[in-house]
Amino acid sequence: MPSALPDGEPVPADGALPAAALAGAADRPLAFYLHVPYCATRCGYCDFNTYTADELRGSGGAAASRENYAGLVEQEIRLARKVLGDDPRPASTVFVGGGTPTLLPPGDLGRMLDAVRAEFGLAEDAEITTEANPDSVDPASLAALREAGFNRISFGMQSARRHVLAVLERTHTPGRPEACVAEARAAGFAHVNLDLIYGTPGESDADWRASLEAAIGAGPDHVSAYSLIVEEGTRLAARVRRGEVPMTDDDVHADRYLIAEEALSAADFAWYEVSNWATSPTARCRHNELYWTGADWWGAGPGAHSHVGGVRWWNAKHPGAYAQALTEGRSPGAGREVLAAEDRRVERVLLELRRSAGCELSLLRPAGLAAARRAATDGLLSPAALTDGRAVLTLRGRLLADALTRDLVD
Template sequence: MTSTERPAPDTGGGPFGVPATAAGFGVYVHVPFCSVRCGYCDFNTYTADELGEGATRATYASSALQEVRRMAEAVGPRPVETVFFGGGTPTQLPADDLVGVLRSIDEHLGLRPGAEVTTEANPDSVTPASLARLREGGFTRISFGVQSAVPHVLATLDRTHDPARVPDAVRWAREAGFEQVSLDLIYGTPGESMDDWRTSLDQAVSLEPDHVSAYALIVEDGTAFARKVRRGEVVMPDDDETADKYLLADATLTAAGLGWYELSNWARDEAAQCRHNLLYWHGAEWWGVGPGAHSYVDRRRWWNVKHPAAYAQRLAAGEPVEADGEDIDAPTAALERIMLEIRLRSGLPLAALDPSVGAQVPVLAARGLLDIVDERLVLTLEGRLLADAVVRDLTD
């Protein structure tokens, strides 16, 4: 079974053969606050008790605005195709703060007409009023972190929202006028039965979302969840069970009219696909605002200091917030292109492969893992389950 974790937005633009101006430019805004740290999460997030001096939710937006101004100085006025507020839980901040950051991006760089503007949200972090304010302020898309509809599964994940709240949150988003509503699900939690997963899928499709993301739970080193697994307190499902849950997700979502367009993502139609994530997968350029955020511009990738206090202090002192970075050479870019584009239903151009591995293509096709469509390699359903192995065969 392939890992279906969310791929990090760390691929380049020009090396993919897609001019950045044609592929579009995106902005990611990292909001590192959560009410509770989930045991499985290794994202750069903090609860109020973990922040210490020098960083608060009340002052975060002003720090982000400073980096937006620096971004504008670095890249100049540049039409922005997509903006994505992630975290953490962006909606832990007041809606006015999120709208203020978006307005600053528009003021300093300029949003293209019809730009996609997304925020992630937990169902218990929104109200009808906050959603209405976000929509009024220019947000077009919202992605709710549902994860599961089953209370004992949510408890294992340390999720705090009441699953009964999800239909209300979706309805409020529709009433506020959001163009797209997406739901995030996680499968493979210890103790989650196949019936539990079916319940989560059934609830999700009953809400008629425009988009669903379904990711296998990944145990990341250094997390509380990893320590529980190491001590034998929880037992992860085997690969066959995880694969069966992926197949159930694909069958259920497809029957509900949602088509896969990336290994872990299904959309109602092309318009409902997440354009911001497609920007990453197709190798365009983007700037990441916020502590720990990654950026890729002019064949260089870099990432900011992680702690919100250090981030705010450096901005206030006029110092760089970059922690480290790297130039992306052609071999690295070629490898990353294969790793990312093979995940897409649109597939990977045959021309992107090194001739030395071209002989693997008919072998993989004969095994039923790949189809060749218009000179592009497209994973079959079986190939989607073994995507990591396919990538190894295409890159070794």
């Protein structure tokens, strides 16, 4: 989760939601995101709400130590049950992210999942994912995670080149992520994702092609490829500012994206969101698809964000503050906002346009519709899809998606 939290109105001590947020809830999917804020070391590019042991020592974070963390998340899931009342929906998806969730024992991750199961139930075909660093799992822990009910796993590969991993300050060795895919398959995981990052300072086109080749060759059914964003406040940003490593320009990022599309499509991966490719519709990350289509989800953990029926809220960022709130019987929510109809329309355009299904033209105002017609003429949107009432990005449009979206939401 991002380390910076927005402003907002206070969250009631009991976490209660406006009645309007729960209206019609039975017709919307419900998902859970469980945030684990621990990392063995902090990667130089990371701006997420994560903490090493040294960062928590003496900062009030002991109340949310690794040893008692699963119990805190269980408390928040019980709070979710109270807030959502007699909501009949089972969880369609559960996603455990971080941080490095697999720094916790598999049994603790299983406890957190069991709490969702006990309070809400799991859909018969529920997708249950955990993220993992390649050097934080082994065949035994993967087997234990599968036994606990996880059926999808996402490994942070980032690159196959040692010097690129060094710039990113990743601790695993080249080849370990590929081995993890094989170990996860042997443990019985139906779906395996590899995360890649392109545009790292010092990375060449050849390096990026090698990473793609290694990832594809490992046999996952899903690949995510993200452009490196150098966030202010990170060690990597400081190195760029001091001139120790060069900033990668936008043209290089675009070239790397085209290389990814070429390599992945040749290997029978199809894009379904600008940064995500899958070998089949069943291999897509259903949890992320719920985010992109405005479903309801409860985010448990420090800094985690939630959304139910047009109300968005976020938890206290620091593990100590999060633990204190739950221990005192209060919601750990730090702030919230009730989205106006226009806010929800804009969000739908922002998120749905990035998907291969595109967004409905009915979401666009006259200025946005005019921009969509111009974009189709310029080769950024599919003219055929426009005729069918949808705005769907072309490959060139994917490269310019952020700027195009700004035009369409007018």
